[in-house]
Amino acid sequence: MALSKNTSFMSSRTRWMASVAALAMLAGGSYGVLSLAGPHEARAAQVVTGDLNAQAMPSFSTVVQRVKPAVVSVKVKLDAGVTQAADLSEQFDNLPPQIQEFFKRFGQQQDQSPSRPRPQQAPAMAQGSGFFISADGYLVTNNHVVQNAKAVTITKVDGTELTAKVVGTDPKTDLALLKVNEKGDYPFVALAKDAPMVGDWVVAIGNPFGLGGTVTAGIVSAHGRDLGSGPYDDYLQIDAPINKGNSGGPTFNLKGEVVGVNTAIFSPSGGSVGLAFAIPASTVTSVVDQLEHGGKVNRAYLGVRVQPVTQDLADGLGLPTAAGALVDSAELGTPAAMAGLKSGDVITRMNGVAIKDARELTRKVGAMKSNDKAEFTYLRDGKEQTTTVALAVQSDEGQAKADASSSDAKSILGVKLAPARAVPGAGDVGVVVVGVDPNGQAAAKGLSEGSVILEVGGKPVERPEQVKSGLEQARKDGKKAVLLKIRTEDGSRFMAVTFAAA
Known part of the structure; x- marks a missing residue:
């Protein structure tokens, strides 16, 4: 006891x-x-x-006190008769429907959103955020903040106002480089050389709703987000509260380095719901350096149209995994064609690094400069080959495009066909789709009347019976899928026809 x-x-x-x-x-x-x-x-x-x-929660006060003086508010007076909303609305309309429902650009005119463009009498002013990257007054912000700018005013944290000029812009990554007109020794911040890890703390500073010098914090939620807004989408996803007016502002790691430039949010209301997206520092570094030394970005050009390798396409090509970039076409006279790449090749590696999908190939090629050489590993008829390509200068139209259209429908093809020569305006090559069963596999995969089937299983077709026999032969050979090469108004691409299990 x-x-x-x-x-x-x-x-x-x-x-x-x-x-x-x-x-x-x-x-x-x-x-x-x-x-x-x-x-x-x-x-x-x-x-x-x-x-x-x-x-205990971390304190960000030390970092904030050190970097906050380099963050500014950006106010833009637009050209007469032009509004940011009109341009943003056009971008918004080009997004996939599922993205349109939630995607909102911010940093535009107050109470304006892409889904609700105002008439031409909307206020000819826009505002966002930015930050100094050099002591002599160079700043970074978003392209959509300063596009169509007639005059740009920079407001520092202490209230000092400065005027600035647009040195250069890059709409494809939504970045812009500015320089203040007044000489001075300005506080600036560095761009991070290393990407943050998922789960790392980050701090965003900007001008939400015109409230300059606002600080919010969160973590990096994900890497490599693709919002469908451009060919080089590679966003960091962060959960720090970001709102209208933060656009172009920096997100910092706890060392005080800029890991991203805030540019977009997912939101049904236009306000923060904890899903924000930032352009990674590696992209900013590459783009800004070129803008400073020429006012534009010089991207490399390969000269192919590519699409993702879906599981259906992988089955049709006899590939072990659904990875790489399938070449729809290699335009005559382009670096790709001169190096021997052609339609039906699957690019699997670039400079020894695996290519996950068509969009990754687009980004990697776009990150290089013209006249650079790159080694491509590709599969042709199941055999691995390698070629070295001397890349060219990319024109406004010249870029590798990823066709994301695909479907998992598994049914019969369901089309009526006619020789192209028999259909006015269809040309002299291939077989034209003149009728589509709305419940068939072709309709489910986006094949419509007027589409032209050029190849079945890698073999050219000129008559409907060749299409039928090609499909039947592939089924007899025990293939899970067979590839059709089709031509539409948007160009040529491949479509996989799958066979139901016996």
């Missing part, structure tokens, strides 16, 4: 001492409680103290 009673007493005393230790810590003071306690009590108090330390 004595042992039990003593044990009960010690337990109560231990809990009491631990509570005192915890309260002392929360109060920010020390009352020497550990020196009064025995070994058991000391350990209990230490456990409580350790738990409280582990749960």
